[in-house]
Amino acid sequence: MKHAVCKKSFAFVGVLIMAIANLYGQAFPTIYDVSHYDTEQGTKGRLFVINKDVVSPTSEIKPFIFATNTSSGIKDLLRLTTNGVATLNSPFDGYGTKLDFYAQNLWQGYLLGESNHLEIAGKEKVRIGVSSNYNAMEVNATSINTSANMHQAVSGVLMRYGCSDDKKQGWIGSESSHDVVLGTNLKSCIYMDTNQKVYIGLTPTEVNQINVHTKDTYGLFVKKGVLAEDVAIGPQTSWADFVFKPDYGLKPLTELRQFIQVNKHLPDVPSEQKVKENGYSQHEMNKILLQKIEELTLYIIQQDEKIKQQNAKIEELESAR
Template identity: 25%
Template sequence: MKKTLSIIGLTVFGMLFSQDIAFNKLYGNSDPVNYYLTHYPVPGSDGLDIKWYGGIRLQTTGSILQLLNNGNVGIGTIEPQTRFEVAKENSNNKNVVMARFSAYGATGGSNMISIGYHNTANLELNSGYTSSGFRYGDYGDFNIENDNEFNASFGAINFITNKKIQLAIKPNGNALLNGKFEAKEIKVTSSPTADFVFDENYDLPRLEDIEKHIKEKKHLPEIASAKMMEKEGVNVGEFQIKLLQKIEELTLYSIEQNKQIKQLQEENKTLKSESEEINKKLHHILSITK
């Protein structure tokens, strides 16, 4: 019997070492679902598949790659706050975030893309269903604040410094600038222009009425007062048209005054000629009476 068992054992042992055993799965913590090291097929070869419920950390003396169980991935940090975060240690051995990238599905409450660079410039760019578009601000302005969506057609863009919006581009196409604007050239398109002043049926205001309005209101008709401009601002396009309208009205006044001046000059010339004739006749009469 012992001889028979020995022969069977040797046979099985020989069979085990006479062929390759395919690597299938190694697992730990008695939990093959959440803790394992295995492989998966790819065209022409295999891929390495590692799953560890608590996360995976690859570390060298110079860097670290961290994969958390919430899906966040970090390079240079063991606590990435977004889907992808790059950080490095500063002189005080503290991690400083260099860049962030986040993309959450709509089921997660937002659909956001964020790229941030945190140094003295404190730059962050983000967009999403519940983010506030592109932002420029200090560290912490990454927080979701409103329901704007950024994309090619509907998004808002905010540039923030010192926790204050300096430049905002709204979904309706309007832009807000909190500060001075300087450019080599500005083109404002608006319609219609003020050429209606030159229409034959245009009712040109009387200068007497304009004078009365100025005395009472202290500003030109159809032009907002200084207080109103300070309170509500000025629409550059509309204001330029109004100024053009007043210039064209002044042109018509000037043309009319020029006609009147020429007419007066002709009348003055006639009167002067008649006066000279009268003086000649008087001189002739006086010479005869002498």
């Protein structure tokens, strides 16, 4: 019995292949009902084949080859139109409509097993090697290799995954004027805006709270600090050695005392309020601190000269007694 069923299946496939081949072999093939041929017609479906020997009348040309009976009438499964368009359809309506492509293993005419490799489902879904009903497209494989870039467009946001235009760098990001977030557990880890600013550990809400001046001044923002074995600052055009130039205006100590009493911080050092509002540059702060150390060194040298002069006068007075 199984051999008989298998033979019928092979006969059906052969007729279907012959029908497709005949269609492409004639400019105006005529399609007839299966009853014209000595081929068994089952109760669950209807088969249409093409007679390549008859090219007229053209009014008898029908667009579909293979159809099936459903609760809502006869629906076509495989359609080959006269203008060369081929379609493969699911005959059922409503949610769950799908087309399955199976690979079958045969041994001595017996069907041992089958595996659903490709499924085209309703609601614009395509599944490859999976059976989930949630995503628009799913692929179950160890790896996917492609030489083409992958693009995603949703609500005007255009994302790109692949290579740069010159094929010299990998590329993950937006091609439209939209920020990009890299995260885990649905939380932002790295936030990149359209001005090439990078925020690590900050949410989009926290990024929006940073004032414009600070954003314009810096390129990288890190929440909770950075732990590193070493930090290097690139070459800079300014440093604090100008303090030792002859024309440097070192404030007298009395003037420095007055400034501190009024402003509550050293000259050139940003106030507490400014640091709260804008933060500070590590390079600028290092330069300012070095400037204060060099100024302090000059003050010590001045005081040393005065002490030497005073000691000389004291020795002179003592020797005059």
